[in-house]
Amino acid sequence: MSIEPLWEVFVRSRRGLSHTHVGSLHAPDATMALRNARDVYTRRQEGVSIWVVRATDITASSPDEKDEFFDPAGDKVYRHPTFYEVPEGVEHL
Amino acid sequence: MLTRMDSFQATIDADGRIEPRDAMPEGYRKTLIRQIAQHAHSEIIGMQPEGNWISRAPSLRRKAILMAKVQDEAGHGLYLYAAAETLGVDRAELLDLLHAGRQKYSSIFNYPTLTWADIGAIGWLVDGAAIVNQVPLCRCSYGPYARAMVRVCKEESFHQRQGFEILHTLCNGTPGQKAMAQDALDRWWWPSLMMFGPPDAASTHSEQSMAWGIKRHSNDELRQRFVDMTVPQADILGLRVPDDGLVYDDATGHYTFTEPDYAELYEVVKGNGPCNEKRLAHRVKAHEDGAWVREAAAAYAAKRQEAVA
């Protein structure tokens, strides 16, 4: 095993956008993880803000639960604006 | 009811992406680990032949470019190890396998960089071949690998150009510089062709990898694409590709060319290339010399955690 834990790296590419997952790296602690992330993932001005999260601290949904987690949302079409009929000529709706 | 494996096959059939915690056949997982690790090892071993010339780069501009390029390769190795780690292996394990000679890296890096022109030839030919190999991998069926490759390809777009620029400058320079460029092409041409692997007829892993969407084109297809792309560029440089059998076939729109000596490829893969020992020894030394540093950082972190707890 690596003696340095794995960290997931999230970068805000510019102000106004949210942080996006860009990859991962190994670092001994959070301080170094943040610095390594700066060096590895923002060499080409890819970011203005960085988050690092220890990979083991992430709770993820399981692919086994995919059906019960995500399928029930499939038939709730009324949540989308395209579900509704708009009479011709109505604007700003 | 659909089993989890059915869903794997359905995803592959629909040209979808497999993600880390999805069910996947053990063979798929193993093939990916082997391929991604080998790819990552190639990036970090590949730092050496070029790193060899950072201290001697003949202008400060070239020095800066080369440093940035070799640094990129460390970054690319890192992205790829991270992609492999999503399959349940650890970077340290993979490095151990590399250091023990149990996992391979691209044979091209077992050739020596003897002159400055070799830095140009590596950028132009080796990175050129790598791009031909890598662009289809951006559509690989395994999501983390494909995403890593998108990042790698984006960053590598300058690598090939800077190599061509080096050679272009040499070819328009003094007779000594031009000769240096030709010599580099003479030495790097055949190993570059070998980068696409053995001919299709002799390729062991290809068929299954194609079916799984890990590989998108055959070795020979990619080799042909590389030759078609590269020969006109050599003409522009005014360099001669060292192949007497090279002719453009009007009927097919492709070049016919002499196949490289695959016996040599197998020898280099086996460990008998000019630099195999040197490359691995350098890598192992860096790793071993760094052990006390990694241990210190871990010990420091552990002390801080105890203090918090």
Added chain:
Amino acid sequence: MSDLFDYTVRLGDDALIAAQRTAEWIAAAPQLEEDVALGNIGLDQLGQARSLLQYAGSLDGRTEDDLAYFREEREFRNLQLCELPNGDFAHAMARLLYFATYQHLLYEELRTCADETLAGVAGKAVKEVAYHVDHATQWVLRLGDGTEESHRRMQAALEALWPYTGEMFESDELIGRLAVAVDPAPLRAEWERRVLAVIDESTCSRPEASYQHTGGRSGRHTEHLGYLLAELQHVARSHPGATW
């Protein structure tokens, strides 16, 4: 040659020789992440060197490459601290802590000097070296307060390089004559305060006052510089008049 040229070359040579040594770490660092980090630091240093040598060259009709590749050992004006061989990783971080802290204080002053170009280079570089200081600090803390072995190595490195720190703060006639030059002597107290604070926190002990080496600013170097330059310059010198 003008005083401004001489002064700019000092700063440029410091950065160039430091970059050459930093670059030796690429593909040899303790971990992949550190290869990338040191690559960034080396590129910052090289970038500073290029800006400074371009400026110096513009004062007397030479290029950055004329100055980097076609001067003799005795014409280089860098600190001896920059040219010493790398040693282990603790040496690299001790040198970076000493050197980048000095550069940071120097560039902070220089960014307000009357020479627009120098001020501009310093204004950009000051942010870069602030990061170098931070990087070195993080590692000195971890190595100093890590394992027994790392503590011993960190202590040894801090002590081995200490005799090369005095040279950074020497004033001389050139500094006295040139209005835009930053007198380094008054920077020493703050430099010591910052560096010693890191050393204290790292649980290492402060290096003892010792004999201080000197000579770099007048072109008297250690034997190491000759080899460094032989490697740096040989291709360019083997093809006089060539472009690359």
